[in-house]
Amino acid sequence: MTMTTLSSEGRLRRLCGGMIKRNRSFMLYFGVLLFVLYPLQYTLHIFDENFDKRLANAANGFGSINLLGGANDHLTETTAILLCMAVFLMTLVIGLSQFAYLHSKKAVDVYHELPVNRSTLALSNIIAGFVTVMLPLAANYLLVLVVGVVKRATNPLFPIIGGGLIVDLLCWAVVVFAVLSIIAFVAVQVGSIFDNFLFSCELLVVFPAVIYLTINLFQQMLRGYSYSNNDFRWLLYTSPITLMIEHYSSGHKTMADTRYLQCLLVVVVWLLITLLLLWLTMKLYRKRPSEIAESSTARKPLVQLGVLAGTYIGGTLCGLLFSQISSRLDERYSFVIWTVIFSALIYVMAQVILQRGFKGIGKSLLPGAVTVGAIAVFCIILATGGLGYETRVPAAADVKSVSVDYRGRYSNNTLLLAETQSTYEDEKMPGVTFYNYRSKGDVDLDTPAGIAAVQRLHQVAGDRTLDNTAGENRYWTSSLIITYTLQNGRRLTRNYDYNELGAVKHELLALENTEEFKKETHPVFMMDAKNFASFVVNDALGFYQANITAQADMQRLMDALKADMLAEDLTKLEDVVELAPCYITFEPATPTNCLQLDRDAYNEGRVMVRSSYTNTLQVLRQLGLEQFVEPRIEEIAEMRVYYDNHFYRNNSPIVMMDMGNLKQYAKDMHHSYDVEEQDSMVSLVTDASQMARITSKMFNLGCIDTTPMSVVFYDAEGNYGGCAQIRTEDLPAQVLKVFPQWVWEEKGFDVPIAVEATHYESSIAVVGGADGPTEVYVAE
Amino acid sequence: MIHAEHLTKAFDGFVALDNLDTTIAEGSIYGLVGSNGSGKSTLLRLISGVYYPNGGWVRINDQDVYENPALKNRIFFLSDDLYFLNKATVDEMADFYSRVYTNFSWEKYAEYKQLFPIDTKKRISTFSKGMKRQAAIMLALSCCPDYLLLDEAFDGLDPVIRLLVKKLIMGEIADRNMTVVVTSHNLRELEDLCDHVGLLHKGRILFERELDDLKLGLCKVQAVLPREVIWDEVGLNVMQCKRQGSVVNLLVRGPAEESLEIVREAGASFAEAVPLTLEEVFIGEMEGVGYDYDNLIF
Structure with a gap:
């Protein structure tokens, strides 16, 4: 008879060995799956004929070396996602399978009579599951390393990836260990494999899911709620199954990246959490009654967490969905009602699933009422403004400074940030260093006037009774972020969609009108003439252009502009348009990619010179540039009105024509449309009275919410000049009638088509349309 | 010696064993009889350390069984509802037990392979009920337990194999002073095998004595x-x-x-x-x- 003496470690080792041996087929299958998803894809990718070219370009400074994703570029993006999914799925399957014995009466008899204590048994199963998943994974990583080394041998530019792979594998080890430990933790507390699956998934996804949903609810329901997309990565830290996604995306550039290191720190935290969980699992397992196998028993905290999370997630999601469908009520209150209804239904459904039927459901009614009640209270808080969240504006005394990601009408004048400087080399110019900069997207204000203007803007923007439909024809698509830095060092941020801000035109103008804002957003207040090579002056009609190169003249102009811009009252521009006589372009002295900055600076700029800029116009006169002081309307021999428009659209209520491209726009329109064509998109205007009407109404700057049309000017010789804009309602009826009705409808023109004449004291024109003549009432 | 005192086990309010006291002597064959649901299987699971009692205790040689690997190494519990690893053969099951039972004897296993008419390389899931039972008994005896707990162990065995099993058990008792606790509703079977009998009813031992005394x-x-x-x-x-x-x-x-x-x-x-x-x-x-x-x- 052969007899051996086994210590606890010996039994653990032998038990694990047996389990791993039985998992051989699974390992083989998993290994092949991983091979297809990872080393094969990687090999195909790096041996692609274009890959070497891109690698060479990256090495020469054209584009980045990030040809692949992941730490040290060893994964294609598709592979990263599929690899994560495959490993999580397989770990889940193997974990559930390893602990399935706990959920079978027959199996538990065999396992629990074995001469092994329960801790050893649980640990054996975790280790066996761990090896079953990690061995094929490590083998495939090794294969990738071998392929990488081969590639390196054929192309020395190919990066070394060994370190990244080892770090990846270590992270995977922690993640797989954590997932298996969570499954074990649940397995010892429940009676069936279904419950193990259900509650394991609960613990793996509940935290990211609840946080994600809550953030989205805040964004949808709380006006001004601010949560940076970048911060969503914190969600990925809350579960081991999302951790690797963040790990792969964070290590995109270099392993020394802060985000990458932060993710590694979270991996270490997860390792500690897992060890704690494992200790708790052992404690629970030692006390676990074997007889709960095959029952629907589960420990209360697990059930309560699951039911609460399920009710919350399901209830609020259905609430959001149904609040969109039914529009009889205010959307927010509709959301509350539907959420309460669906929370109750989902709660009951969860109980029926957990209790395998309606029996005993009565006992769950009271906790159910409390759960649904808590969700209802939460939703009501959201629907009513988040306990003052929406209306909270910090007192001026508490504010140290405020930042607004809004640079007003001159946001196209780019302020380069010196601290963001990066360099690169061009293979065509070896030895020359080029520079890149990011531009400033916000304005920092710390004067009482500036802060007060932002506070007023914040106050109105936060008002949920604001008329959101005002100004809805504007092309506002971005957001407005206000960040206060308080005296106590804390920050308060609000984020508004421009969709919500139709009615804050007045407040935005008031903000732009503050001296501090003006000084922060235009080169004339920050730069000197010596920073620029020349100033190019263009008249409004596009007939004249002048170049000013003398530093003294340029500086005089800048000084005059400063005075005029500070003196102008932008609030008076509300709902007003005007034709500024000229605009000036500041030409760079050095190309931006050769500019080595030691402070934030503008390298170019533009300014629209309004009729009210008396100082500037005076300097122009003194420089002999009389033709720019006033638009020379009399030189227009004919004009054409196009349905197109060329307004520069930024987030400011003050819209201006794109000064850098007026001539080009005129050229494009001139060549694109034929005035002779029926149903044309262009109307030729030669009649003096009609031209007089158009010139009196046309503009290149102003506050309008409607979409204008373009006017191109021609001189006596038939040469096109520049272009301006005109509101459709300001066009003479005879001009307007050329445009077919579908143009108006498609382009959303505000011309009233076939509406009641009683609204207007108008002349009547009959114009052609797709379905024959249509009566059109045009306001005079 | 197996000794239980005030042993109580309840499941969701149902008391399966109620303050049970019993003593099973070393080297005896103890037949446990009783009505359905009287607690026979529960008692065996408590003795083997599968269950933990709600009250009282069960000890073998003055040691608690629950979470006591050294003691459990000397016990083998053969349940009435047999379990084998998924898709396992008898040889694979033998490998499984040999990894944890230090007394597992491959020599004996080889001997039993000759005695029992089953193919140990075939998947157990393809076996008949009786063949599965034979496989389980082979494995149990190969572990050389000092305490063999058999729950309806003869269920499904043909008369020839029954005799073989009884003979093997008798041999083990004679050779190693093995203690056997066996439950069965086939009292005729127990009559031939047991030297002690305990009658269990509603979680209590009604009586227990030597079979001869009883008769x-x-x-x-x-x-x-x-x-x-x-x-x-x-x-x-x-x-x-x-x-x-x-x-x-x-x-x-x-x-x-x-x-x-x-x-x-x-x-x-x-x-x-x-x-x-x-x-x-x-x-x-x-x-x-x-x-x-x-x-x-x-």
Whole structure:
């Protein structure tokens, strides 16, 4: 008879060995799956004929070396996602399978009579599951390393990836260990494999899911709620199954990246959490009654967490969905009602699933009422403004400074940030260093006037009774972020969609009108003439252009502009348009990619010179540039009105024509449309009275919410000049009638088509349309 | 020695074992009989350390079994509902047990492979019920346990294999002083195998004693008695009395000779003592506590 003496470690080792041996087929299958998803894809990718070219370009400074994703570029993006999914799925399957014995009466008899204590048994199963998943994974990583080394041998530019792979594998080890430990933790507390699956998934996804949903609810329901997309990565830290996604995306550039290191720190935290969980699992397992196998028993905290999370997630999601469908009520209150209804239904459904039927459901009614009640209270808080969240504006005394990601009408004048400087080399110019900069997207204000203007803007923007439909024809698509830095060092941020801000035109103008804002957003207040090579002056009609190169003249102009811009009252521009006589372009002295900055600076700029800029116009006169002081309307021999428009659209209520491209726009329109064509998109205007009407109404700057049309000017010789804009309602009826009705409808023109004449004291024109003549009432 | 005191086990309010006390001597074959749901399997699971008691304790050689790998290494519990690893063969199961039972004997296993008519390289899932049982018994005996707990172990075995198993168990007891606790509803089987019997009812041991004592303590008397007799008055402890005309069949608690004497003195023209089967003892005792056929049906 052969007899051996086994210590606890010996039994653990032998038990694990047996389990791993039985998992051989699974390992083989998993290994092949991983091979297809990872080393094969990687090999195909790096041996692609274009890959070497891109690698060479990256090495020469054209584009980045990030040809692949992941730490040290060893994964294609598709592979990263599929690899994560495959490993999580397989770990889940193997974990559930390893602990399935706990959920079978027959199996538990065999396992629990074995001469092994329960801790050893649980640990054996975790280790066996761990090896079953990690061995094929490590083998495939090794294969990738071998392929990488081969590639390196054929192309020395190919990066070394060994370190990244080892770090990846270590992270995977922690993640797989954590997932298996969570499954074990649940397995010892429940009676069936279904419950193990259900509650394991609960613990793996509940935290990211609840946080994600809550953030989205805040964004949808709380006006001004601010949560940076970048911060969503914190969600990925809350579960081991999302951790690797963040790990792969964070290590995109270099392993020394802060985000990458932060993710590694979270991996270490997860390792500690897992060890704690494992200790708790052992404690629970030692006390676990074997007889709960095959029952629907589960420990209360697990059930309560699951039911609460399920009710919350399901209830609020259905609430959001149904609040969109039914529009009889205010959307927010509709959301509350539907959420309460669906929370109750989902709660009951969860109980029926957990209790395998309606029996005993009565006992769950009271906790159910409390759960649904808590969700209802939460939703009501959201629907009513988040306990003052929406209306909270910090007192001026508490504010140290405020930042607004809004640079007003001159946001196209780019302020380069010196601290963001990066360099690169061009293979065509070896030895020359080029520079890149990011531009400033916000304005920092710390004067009482500036802060007060932002506070007023914040106050109105936060008002949920604001008329959101005002100004809805504007092309506002971005957001407005206000960040206060308080005296106590804390920050308060609000984020508004421009969709919500139709009615804050007045407040935005008031903000732009503050001296501090003006000084922060235009080169004339920050730069000197010596920073620029020349100033190019263009008249409004596009007939004249002048170049000013003398530093003294340029500086005089800048000084005059400063005075005029500070003196102008932008609030008076509300709902007003005007034709500024000229605009000036500041030409760079050095190309931006050769500019080595030691402070934030503008390298170019533009300014629209309004009729009210008396100082500037005076300097122009003194420089002999009389033709720019006033638009020379009399030189227009004919004009054409196009349905197109060329307004520069930024987030400011003050819209201006794109000064850098007026001539080009005129050229494009001139060549694109034929005035002779029926149903044309262009109307030729030669009649003096009609031209007089158009010139009196046309503009290149102003506050309008409607979409204008373009006017191109021609001189006596038939040469096109520049272009301006005109509101459709300001066009003479005879001009307007050329445009077919579908143009108006498609382009959303505000011309009233076939509406009641009683609204207007108008002349009547009959114009052609797709379905024959249509009566059109045009306001005079 | 297996010793249980005040042993209590309840499942969701149902008390399966209620303050049970018992002692099973080393080297004995203890037959555990009892009605359905009386707690036989529960007792075996408590002895093997699968269950943890709600009250009292069960010890083997003064050591708790639960979470005691060293002690459990000497115990093998063969459940009535057999479990084998998924898609495993008998050889693979042997490998599984050999990894944790230090006394596992491959020599014995090889010997049993010759004795039992099953293919140890075939998947157990393809086996018949009896073949699975044979495989389980082979594996159990190969682990060389000092305490073998058999729950309905002979269920599904053909008579030849039953005899083989009994012989093997007897051999192990003779060789290694193995203690066997066996439950079965086939009392005839236990009668041949056991030296001790315990009767379990509603979670309590009604009685336990050596099988010979048990049989000696009860007797069945057949007599011809023309008249009715009140047996209590004549000093006979009758557990069961059935009369057909003048022929009376009595199940009596007490020695056969003494009982025959009393019956004859009561006027029997003919009286003889008939040997009792364990089944008759079981039925008689169970009737004594109200668990009889009449009570169940009517």
